[in-house]
Amino acid sequence: SYDLSQPPSVSVSPGQTASIACSGDKLGDEYASWYQQKPGQSPVLVIYEDVKRPSGIPERFSGSNSGNTATLTISGTQAMDEADYYCQAWDTSNVVFGGGTKLTVL
Amino acid sequence: QVQLVQSGAEVKKPGSSAKVSCRASGGAFTTYTISWVRQAPGQGLEWMGGIIPVSGAINYAQRFQGSVTLSADESTSTAYMELNGLTSDDTAVYYCASALKGGPFDSWGQGTLVTVSA
Numbered sequence: 001s002y003d004l005s006q007p008p009s010v011s012v013s014p015g016q017t018a019s020i021a022c023s024g025d026k027l028g029d030e031y032a033s034w035y036q037q038k039p040g041q042s043p044v045l046v047i048y049e050d051v052k053r054p055s056g057i058p059e060r061f062s063g064s065n066s067g068n069t070a071t072l073t074i075s076g077t078q079a080m081d082e083a084d085y086y087c088q089a090w091d092t093s094n095v096v097f098g099g100g101t102k103l104t105v106l
Numbered sequence: 107q108v109q110l111v112q113s114g115a116e117v118k119k120p121g122s123s124a125k126v127s128c129r130a131s132g133g134a135f136t137t138y139t140i141s142w143v144r145q146a147p148g149q150g151l152e153w154m155g156g157i158i159p160v161s162g163a164i165n166y167a168q169r170f171q172g173s174v175t176l177s178a179d180e181s182t183s184t185a186y187m188e189l190n191g192l193t194s195d196d197t198a199v200y201y202c203a204s205a206l207k208g209g210p211f212d213s214w215g216q217g218t219l220v221t222v223s224a
Contacts, residue, residue: 033210042201042217048210086151090208093165095141095153
């Protein structure tokens with residue numbers, strides 16, 4: 001089965017840039033999506049098709065995907081960005097989620 | 107963008123079944139795939155399977171093959187997920203999520219907590 005790997009945790013200071021990586025075999029050949037989940041809430045799509053932001057998602061969220069790694073970047077991180085983040089891709093007709101990364105804004 | 111509303115929390119006995127519903131509104135139900143995602147307490151998101159209501163095509167994640175049954179009723183724009191042979195390991199929040207085939211999940215239900223306890 002296809003696996004996506006993420007670091008369990010990332011820490012960032014307010015106003016700095018946070019980067020969360022998602023690794024999978026030839027992931028760059030597929031579209032990657034990213035979801036933000038805050039405690040007790042449903043996941044929210046923040047990046048799709050590697051680099052696109054849905055309406056309402058702040059410009060400080062951006063994405064890239066090349067080779068075996070997709071990356072979610074949050075520029076000028078704010079306290080409200082503290083959450084769990086999950087990458088996701090399609091493997092033929094199946095869906096794969098990364099294990100999730102807890103972003104802490106210290 | 108479709109809105110998804112799920113049925114309420116359930117408490118079930120081990121060995122029984124649970125059936126969660128997901129009603130769609132505000133979009134063309136038949137153009138979307140509806141997937142089900144499980145999140146055990148303190149754990150990550152796990153895809154269980156998905157259904158394309160217009161065709162009835164279903165894909166199950168390998169680990170849920172045989173224990174989960176997905177269905178959809180186009181007349182009520184409602185998708186269902188039935189989980190059989192419940193054990194305490196099935197205690198989790200279950201989400202439905204919609205996507206165009208191969209696309210991102212742009213709408214999520216509010217989640218349904220299923221608790222399995224004797």
